[in-house]
Amino acid sequence: MKSKLKFTASLVVFALLVGSLVGCSGSNGAASSPKAEGSSTALDPTTLKVMLFGDKPVDMDKVLNEFESRTKDTLNTQLNIEFNPASDHNQKTKLKLAAGEAIDLMFDAPWMNLNQNISQGFYHELDKYFNNDDYPGLKKAFSEEFLNANKINGHLYAIPITNMYYDSEVVYIRKDLREKYGMEPVQSYDDLKTYLDNVKKNEPSMIPFALMGDRGFFKMFGTEDKQTQLRAEPYSIAGTGVNFNLILSDDGKQVLGATTLGDPAEEYAKYPAPFNDAEYFYDSNDIKVEWNQYVQKDVLNEKDPAALFVSGKSAANESTINAFASMRDRLKSAVPGAELEFFVYNSKIRGLEKEAIGTEYKAWNYLVVPATSKNVDRTMKFLDWLFGSQENHDLFELGIEGTHWEKSGDRNYKTTANTQNYAFPGYELTWNPTLSRINAENSDEALKIINYQTEDSTYYKLPLTGFVFNTEPVKTEIAKIQPKAAELDPILKNGLEKNWRQSAEKLNKELRNLGLENVRAELVKQAQEFLDHNQ
Amino acid sequence: MESGTAVQTRIKRRKESSGFVDEMRKNYLLYLMALPGIAVIFIFAYLPMGGLVIAFQDFNPIKGITGSEFVGFSNFRFFVESNDTLKVIANTLFLNLLFIFCGMMVSVLIAVMFSEIAGKWFKRVTQTLVTLPNFLSWTVISMFSVSLLSYDTGMINKFLGLFGMEPISFYSEPGYWPLILVLLKIWQGAGFGSIVYLATITGINPDIYESASIDGASRWHKIRFITLPLLKPTIILMLLLAMGGIFYGDFGMIYALVGRNVSLYPTTDVIDTYVYRALMDLGDMSMAAAVGFFQSVVGFILVFSVNMIARKFSPESALF
Secondary structure (H helix, E strand, C coil): CHHHHHHHHHHHHHHHHHHHHCCCCCCCCCCCCCCCCCCCCCCCCEEEEEEEECCCCCCHHHHHHHHHHHHCCCCCEEEEEEEECHHHHHHHHHHHHHCCCCCCEEEECCCCCHHHHHHCCCECCCHHHCCCCCCHHHHHHCCHHHHHHCCECCECCEEEECCCCCCCEEEEEEHHHHHHCCCCCCCCHHHHHHHHHHHHHHCCCCECCECCCCCCCCCCCCCCCCCCCEECCCCCCCCCCCCEEEEECCCCCCEEEEEECCCCHHHHHCCCCCCCCHHHHHCHHHHHHHHHHHCCCCHHHCCCHHHHHHCCCECEEEEEHHHHHHHHHHHHHHCCCCCEEEEECCHHHHCCCCCCEEECCCCCEEEECECCCCCHHHHHHHHHHHCCCHHHHHHHHHCCECCCEEEECCCEEEECCCHHHHCCCHHHCCCCCCCCCEECCCCHHHHHHHHHHHCHHHEEECCCCCCCCCCHHHHHHHHHHHHHHHHHHHHHHCCCCCCHHHHHHHHHHHHHHHCHHHHHHHHHHHHHHHHHHCC | CHHHHHHHHHHHHHHHHHHHHHHHHHHHHHHHHHHHHHHHHHHHHHHHHHHHHHHHEECCCCCHHHHCEECHHHHHHHHHHCCCHHHHHHHHHHHHHHHHHHHHHHHHHHHHHHHHCCCHHHHHHHHHHHHHHHHCCHHHHHHHHHHHHCCCCCHHHHHHHHCCCCCCCHHHCHHHHHHHHHHHHHHHHHHHHHHHHHHHHHCCCHHHHHHHHHCCCCHHHHHHHHHHHHHHHHHHHHHHHHHCCCCCCCHHHHHHHCCCCHHHHHHHCCHHHHHHHHHCCCCCHHHHHHHHHHHHHHHHHHHHHHHHHHHHHCHHHCCC
8 A cells, every 4th residue: 555655656756747837727817806996087996917037126015005106096006016036937927828827017038938929929919009199108118110120020019128229248347456556447458468467466366357157258359340241249140059140142132141150161161251261250269268367267167257256356357337336336345445447348339439339129128918918908008107207217117216216417316325125127127218217326437338328329220130030940950959059159258178160160060960051041041031021 | 476366366356346346335434535635646647647748749838738739759859869868868867876876875874873873862963964954955055066166266175275285176077076966965865865764764673673682683783684674675665766767867956056067068967957958948848848758758667667676576665
């Protein structure tokens, strides 16, 4: 009897995995209270289920109470916001959607499940709510151009959330150390190298330049050329398993082909100069190898190099300009006497040149209304209210004025002692090019770059804008090549392999056996179809 | 022996119809009490097995199981055709065998030691201490392991430095990792695993020990000839249960400790971490289900065959 039970128990375990794949709950999160309100202009009371990720701000409930008291007579809406850790959000929303649970508004992004979920019909199409006089707030806050660039298959399924199209990469360094070595501000890679050499020589207990394992040197040393007939790093088409250099004809109407890391020379020779030479795309790997001497030995295991930097264990950190204010606070509170400074490593951005950054005018972050929602109109009414006035927008993005933040000029804000109690992740709900305020506590230099990023003239439109690679026809091949290719990627990014050309060639041969050519052909085919269709 | 049982079953079968009714009439209360349990297992363990069908479909959650297209074995293709499949299967088996056998040996050892400790207070404290790590999550343990093993800041390398030795780059040397993983696994789980064995030892009739003492057996003799042989059925039973999971890499553990550190993949990449990396961007439930199905089937076959072996050598400890 006992052993039979144990057998059954092992069967339970066996079946659990399968069971976890088949969700079968069908609870309805959008319950509305039957109690009718007195006011006639107010809508019926309703509760919207919202799913975001990250830490719930300490004073979230205070802000929600303020929201409810402001809108009791109009929207009459309560928000039930569920915050999950970032990694869980991805899984949890997927399972909830698969289970048919009602969610009225949630965060999704191309780097989560957005594209697959749209193609599977998970989300409501929202075209009619924009550019519609019944929703004036949305009409004002989202320009038609911005929306058009974020349409998929000609429809708007996801509301783009961004305050600028690009966040410039910088290397943060320690001003106090630089001055200690008698150096002028860092203006070039050579200056940065001198700084790192000085750190290496003078601070034996510090890591000169701590990098993140899977990010490495990121876009450092890479090509800064404008991509008019090319889509390659750093603007390569996503979702193909390995990154391709997609090359177009002079008039931009024909796809000539695609090359990738480790392809034989004759593959490159087919294309016009300078794309006929693999070195054009990849020679920056040599510099990464040379600079690896400054990097921590365990770099591949490093998940949070910023923590090393702000605690004074490393002397430089590769990140983006929007992190300036928080990075400075953290550094100053942990290391007395430390001063933060940054070096914009893309020379065009450093020189504030026009058309320096390629863009598809796409956001990285989106809000979606799942097909399971029964409150689409009410959800959009809420968003209309949110984007309808600066005051409403400030409430959610920054908190209660006077408590969590103070005005500083028209477009900027200042932090207060209570700011940290309302650290709302604006990039998930409220970020907007016209409404978002900028932290006045950035240094003048940082503000200059941040303002530059908000200007239209900073950007140029990339070829194949709006093209999304459909993985479905080659998903087996992608599943085979992706983990293999991902093994070499961090090694190159961190400059850990001196003979990277040979390793890349070897990898390329292996990938070809796993179906690389099918993926390449499919990419070229789909890109050509897109060009034919959009001319 | 074989024919004997056959005859018995035949006799039983002849009586079956009346036997079933009799049995029900006599013990219906017991069956009634078992009913909720059976229902729970049926609903949560057997019904969901129908979901296995998505491993053979191009599953789309909006269309549902009934609406998705049937595609046969094509979801299995990527796993079967990958170059690394054999490597990750070998790693999974090797690591799991190490975990199972080392963990079992240490658990039995701990259980025997505890059963020999006389001081009640001391026994309780140590027992709590060895059980405690089981309640730490692997994410927390991974932070310990970084502060122990890191090249620049790790405790072990600082310690080696005191003796003028070269630091060891644990996080770029795959060779150390089977050992590190096994040690961490034992530290985390062996204490908790010993509870079952300790319970079995407590259940052994003290008269046996007493009479052995009278015959002049030493402590060591009693362990060797009484405790261990009487533990054997439990050990085999636990082994059988562990076999079912031998094709499942411990994702929570390995992903937390190794993460995306490519230099450690040669010895630490298991089926689950590999599949996670391969399918993370695609988010294809069917392909993931196909691999899960494959793991379950192999696990089932292993449980079945190990049970057959167990039945042959030690019938009283076989599961079925």
